[in-house]
Amino acid sequence: MTPPPTAAPALPAPAAVDPRPTRDPGAGRRTHPATGGALVLVGMLLVALNLRAVVTSLGALLDEVRDGLGLSGVTAGLVTTLPTIAFAGLGALTPWLVRRVAPARVLVVAMFALAVGQVLRVATDSALIFVLTSALALSGIAVANILLPMLVKQHFPHRTGLVTGAYTMALTVGTTVAAASAVPIAHAFGSWRAGLGVWAAMAAVAVLPWVPLALRTRAAARRATPTAVVATPPRVRPARTRLGWAMAVYFGAQSLSGYAIMGWLAQLFRDAGYQPESAGLLLAGVTALGVPIALLMPTLAGRLGSLRPLVLGLTTASALAYLGLALAPHGAALLWVALLAIGQGAFPMILTAIGLRARTAEGTVALSAFAQSTGYVIAALGPLMVGILYEATDGWTAPIGFLLGALAVQTTAGMAIARPRYVEDE
Incomplete structure (x- = not known):
């Protein structure tokens, strides 16, 4: 006996798939956090x-x-x-x-x-x-x-x-x-x-x-069925947003200082009277002290409603380190190394901020690409400018002044990214 037309309500069964995105291979790969x-x-x-x-x-x-x-x-x-x-x-x-x-x-x-x-x-x-x-x-x-x-x-x-x-x-x-x-x-x-x-x-x-x-x-x-349709998310263009440019400038300025430190800090300590081996160990100290900071900084950034305290704290540590290196590089070298390590915590912080300032994986990869690609163009100036100023002045006052100027730019950009908002919304 042919079933009456009222049997049609059995069709809503496909809707059961919606609460479980992993049933759709394409969507599950993008959205399910446990994949x-x-x-x-x-x-x-x-x-x-x-x-x-x-x-x-x-x-x-x-x-x-x-x-x-x-x-x-x-x-x-x-x-x-x-x-x-x-x-x-x-x-x-x-x-x-x-x-x-x-x-x-x-x-x-x-x-x-x-x-x-x-x-x-x-x-x-x-x-x-x-x-x-x-x-x-x-x-x-x-x-x-x-x-x-x-x-x-x-x-x-x-x-x-x-x-x-x-x-x-x-x-x-x-x-x-x-x-x-x-x-x-x-x-x-x-x-x-x-x-x-x-x-x-x-x-x-x-x-x-x-x-x-x-x-x-x-x-x-x-395994995806021919009828499965995965919606293509709208493209996110960070270059058209203030947040995207603020992220790029902050990433670039902090990377500029990081590459300058890696390239020139040992030479600064050698000029201050340290033996080459000791100067190398002091440089290694900045990286070694950065290990626990790299672990803790993203968790701290993720728990704060605003990044303003972190931005200002990292700026203060870097500024004190630069001033110390300019005025007394030999007398308190370990203190300056510790402060530099704290200041370089801006790197894990900005990496965390990339995820915090995007709503979606697509927005995150777009913001990450723009901030890092543009930022590394800025960062390339760091070792180059420090080297030019060092050679031109035969001293460290001008190079450190340049790094302090870059730190001021970094802080300004940091204030712009401190407030919670999302690149997709802009």
Whole structure:
């Protein structure tokens, strides 16, 4: 007997899918905070360990690399400026890439490029190939820089501060270990190539968690039914917002000071009378003290209603450190190092703010890309201007004055991002 027309109400069954976004492979991958949970977190921490090792290991062995490859002063300058160029240029392309390829698959390629680039650059005797393969390695870092804040927003929306703190701490640990151990490793193996190449293994390990995640994403896409429609979110354009520009200026100004400190602080302490080994240890102290700060700062930023107290506190610490370095660099060096480490807490704070100032994963990756790519263009001026002023004046008053000026710009931008609001709303 044919069922009467009143049987039609059975059709609302598809509505049961709505409360469970994981049933839709495409939507689940973007919105469900538990997707890949522990594996994603492990993968993020391994990626973060690699984000500066390729840079700081080269800085520690730059003299040996210059002698080994016969690099000119211009080429050596290009190599040391290459990270900020790569981070700015390639980072800007990441949102376009993520709209077309799943983040897990992008990170597989990024970490593979980082590992291969590091292997190839220690296997050549050509200065040109060394520069090109260094750029290949840095391209992987540039993409990962942008993706990590987005992954925090996507997978851990209620643990933004904690997870950001964990990966920025991993980044700081990787930076410190690479800077401290590159020279001993090179000496142990009798070649600078070992001191640079060993970090390729760490990049290769970072690929491993993302392979099953990429395969899972691909399988989910294949299972999607032809009728499943995933709404395309509107594009977020931070360059058209005041918040986006404030974030970019703050990120750029704090990165400018960070790269200037990494490049020139040891020389400042040597000029103040410290032996080279002691000057190097004081520089390492800034990074080492930054490890607990990197862990705590994002959690603190996530709990505060306004970032104003943090912005002003970090500015005060940096200003006191700069004034101390200008007036009494030898007498209270440990105090200035501690204050510099506190001031550099602006880096994990701004990474946290990227997630806090966007409502969606799409907004986060757009804001991350714009703030970091534009910011690294600004950051490239730091070591360059400090070097020019140091050479022109044969002293540290002018370079430190320049850093204080950059700090004033950073603080002004920080006040603009302190109040809670979202880039999508602008």
